Amino acid sequence: MAFAVPVWLAVQEELLAQNEADYGASSCFDTFDDEALFQLFHLSRPCILFIADAVRIRMKDAAPKKSQLPVDEMVMVALNYYAHGVSTTAVLQKAGLRQTDCPTTVVGTISGVIAGMSDVFIxxxxxxxxxxxxxxxxxxxxxxxxxxxxxxxxxxxxxxxxxxxxxxxxxxxxxxxxxxxxxxxxxxxxxxxxxxxxxxxxxxxxxxxxxxxxxxxxxxxxxxxxxxxxxxxxxxxxxxxxxxxxxxxxxxxxxxxxxxxxxxxxxxxxxxxxxxxxxxxxxxxxxxx
Structure with a gap:
């Protein structure tokens, strides 16, 4: 069972091994200012990017080759859902989803990846x-x-x-x-x-x-x-x-x-x-x- 606790986790040792090309790339989070980020995700920008980088590394092995959304957008939907218990319109629109779309599959995929990293930092x-x-x-x-x-x-x-x-x-x-x-x-x-x-x-x-x-x-x-x-x-x-x-x-x-x-x-x-x-x-x- 996956739930909000694993979001507090971070995989520092894997981030150190990340390819340099991954850094500096544009992100779906860039269009939100710091205040909006905290309102939408209850996390600071460095924390969000840290989580996104960690999940991206694990998703290379853990997720299907073809996903409905890019990894960053999946992380965005999941973190927003964790923070509020529902998906907000601004995040769904940014991810190209409709208000009527159910993010359960996206949230479940990201939660499974994050929960799988728990033994690294707990x-x-x-x-x-x-x-x-x-x-x-x-x-x-x-x-x-x-x-x-x-x-x-x-x-x-x-x-x-x-x-x-x-x-x-x-x-x-x-x-x-x-x-x-x-x-x-x-x-x-x-x-x-x-x-x-x-x-x-x-x-x-x-x-x-x-x-x-x-x-x-x-x-x-x-x-x-x-x-x-x-x-x-x-x-x-x-x-x-x-x-x-x-x-x-x-x-x-x-x-x-x-x-x-x-x-x-x-x-x-x-x-x-x-x-x-x-x-x-x-x-x-x-x-x-």
Whole structure:
């Protein structure tokens, strides 16, 4: 399943190997000024061009030889759809499409290519030195030692038809709206270290963690001796630190304050991502579940 998260990814090592002829070429984005670009795509010009270059490289191998649109225009349609959940008239006209045209195929193709690059730039610290460096930075940030990152569910709203309430009942989350949910781990700078387990919105955090790859790796002590910070939806365990439910002394109060400080980084990261990308998940869910 592909969704907005992979848009944050970039493939720097492949861009370095790109032919020089690709740089400086005219682009469909050139006709928009910087303000219009951000309104249409919620991204800056350098970021958009970076994504377009990365996708163009991968599309040489991943896409059919004959596409309906040039790669840049496909990227333009997809990024616009990610940002707003619908295709805007200005972008459709620039791509030579009509308002009645459905961009699902274009969005699906680009999403598949971008999602296929995720392992290049979403990476958990695998060596002891890397884990230690992350933990030291987090300790400096909030005061809690030996923490590798923040663990949390990321809910993405889906549009459920009122005529299909039974089919989408499992998608209703604890907040009362329909969603799909992924398990995300980030560091104290908001860098995403792990994304996995796209589940129906009604899935509990602990259930996702217990069945996730990272959960099993931590249980097997593959990343010891470190912790992850988790909210109230998780159980206190050997590798997940949750807040003290009823703090009884100053030490416990200070711990909860430090815990809340680092946990807030994840909330800020997710809020920023959701504001930037408003992609409707409905058609992806129909294909997946």
């Amino acid at each position: 990476s958990f610290p695998l060596t002891l030195d890397a884990r230690t460096n992350v933990a030291l930075k987090i300790e400096k940030f909030c005061g809690i030692p030996n923490v590798l990152g923040v663990l949390a569910p990321a809910h993405f709203k889906i549009r459920a038809s009122p005529y299909e309430k039974d089919a989408f009942r499992s998608f209703i989350n604890a907040l009362g709206y329909t969603s799909v949910v992924s398990q995300i781990i980030c560091d104290c700078d908001g860098n995403i270290l792990s994304v996995e387990k796209c589940c129906v919105g009604g899935t509990f955090e602990q259930e996702m963690w217990d069945s996730s790859f990272k959960g099993r790796e931590m249980q097997e002590d593959l990343h010891s001796p470190f912790w992850l910070i988790g909210g109230k939806g998780y159980h206190l365990s050997k590798h997940v630190l949750t807040p003290v439910s009823l703090p009884a002394n100053n030490n416990e109060i200070r711990f909860n304050e430090a815990h809340a400080k680092i946990l807030d980084v994840m909330q800020t990261t997710l809020d920023s991502m959701k504001r930037r990308f408003r992609l409707s998940m409905m058609h992806w869910c129909r294909k997946t579940y």
